Amino acid sequence: MPRDILILGGGPAGLSTALHLAHLAPELKPRILVLEKAHYPRHKLCAGALVSDAEVILQGLGLDVCEVPHVDAAEAHLGFAGKGLIVALTGTHALRMIRRDEFDAWLANKTLAAGIDIRQGVTVLNVQPQPDRVTVLTDAGAFEAAVVVGADGSNGVTRRCVLPSSKTHTARVLEVLVPSLRAGPGATTTSRVVVEDPAVLRASERGERSNLRAEEGIPRPQITPGHDAHADNIAYLDFFPVPFRIAGYTWDFPTQVRGQPMRCWGIYDANLFGNHPRPRLTDLLADEMRDQGLALDEAHIQGHPIRWFSPSSSYAVARVILVGDAAGADGIFGEGISIALGYGRIAAEAVRDAMARGDYSFRDYGRRILTSPLGQALTIRSSITHLLYRLRWAWLQKLFWRVFKPVVLGVSLVFVLNWARRMK
Ligand SMILES: Cc1cc2nc3c(=O)[nH]c(=O)nc-3n(C[C@H](O)[C@H](O)[C@H](O)COP(=O)(O)OP(=O)(O)OC[C@H]3O[C@@H](n4cnc5c(N)ncnc54)[C@H](O)[C@@H]3O)c2cc1C
DSSP states (O other), X not given: OOOSEEEEOOSHHHHHHHHHHHHHOGGGGGGEEEEESSOSSOOOOOOOEEOHHHHHHHHHTTOOGGGSOEEEESEEEEEETTEEEEEEOXXXXXXXXXXXXXXXXXXXXXXXXXXXXXXXXXXXXXXXXXXXXXXXXXXXXXXXXXXXXXXXXXTOHHHHHHSTTOOOEEEEEEEEEEESSOOOTTOBOOOOOOOSOHHHHHHHHHHHHHHHHHSTTOOOOOOOSOOOOOXXXXXXXXXXXXXXXXXXXXXXXXXXXXXXXXXXXXXXXXXXXXXXXXXXXXXXXXXHHHTTTOBOOGGGOEEEEEEEOOTTSOOEETTEEEOXXXXXXXXXXXXXXXXXXXXXXXHHHHHHHHHHHTOOOOTTHHHHHHHSHHHHHHHHHHHHHHHHTTOOSHHHHHIIIIISHHHHHHHIIIIISOOGGGOO
């Protein structure tokens, strides 16, 4: 059957677009096809921390994420060198951790149950918009559609084809899973080994090494020992790497893999200081883990970039719109699941209106994003990313996380989080 609406990529952004379309315009369901290169359940490198906005968007679709295996973090501790802000919400969790293979497979099943077709194992190779249609070339042949939604993530082919020269901010992210039982000092850990994109990791590490070689004698970071031992049901985010020109933080989250309690460790760098010599991300992560009695085995680290949102970016051309990481995730934390789900709502409304009017220019898609509560939160987050990570002095970071914490908490709750309840 010829399809009018092709959704390229079946992660949270693509599946949320499909599910919202099923709600907003059920008559369009038979005309929608999702193309996904993998088969569910498929690996996706991600710490899987859901903020409450993700749950609100899912509830709006009549979905209960409790159906997916999860671990709740009662508190989130954000700070500098072990001290700072404690986020604890009355009567509910601060963060909910899912595994992406399970979460995305669940969402795909909900999409199929809603009557929307997903073709798995189809890789999109090229997207060619024309005045009267879009041609999508794949390894399973060519598809034609009136409208294409690019939901193929940070490395996606859609943006590269339709907006090849658009400016991008790309964060570097490394992650490792370790068993939750704390090993003794000096012990090595066993981790699940799934390398998603070793080339990305190798390339970023190569870049850092060559920078370091260019400026010999960069001191390795010294981490003050003696942090409090991490508790099982708390998520930790530590911004100690900022003085080293790493625009980000290390994390240590509780999680589970096939029912086994695990910890997910990682380091995020919004990559604002790419032209400066910086320590290796792995060294910083290893130091932080060592502080908790864990030895980081570099062979087990996985890496993937995250494209983060800029309000001056482009999100559409005629007949093609972008959602999720393809449009841009959060720059402060690299948080993108709730955001991908939120983009789905905006995209579904834009596609429904385009189909109803027969106007496929999507001239107003950028405005729809920027004026939405999600777009407003992303715009503020983009400004905070540039500000927070330029406060490169340890004393300023301490001031920010330890002294100004009521202000930081207030701004976060009003401007950074809780946007989903305001989505109409
Ligand atoms: C290490 C790491 C940790 C993270 N931790 C968190 C976290 O704790 N919380 C959080 O909210 N966010 C986190 N993120 C960000 C989050 O993973 C992304 O923002 C989110 O996955 C974006 O969803 P998406 O649907 O836009 O893209 P994706 O989830 O990347 O989905 C894209 C889909 O498109 C498919 N695809 C790609 N190319 C093609 C093609 N050519 N043809 C067909 N299909 C294709 C892929 O297989 C995939 O299914 C993390 C990211 C990383 C890298």
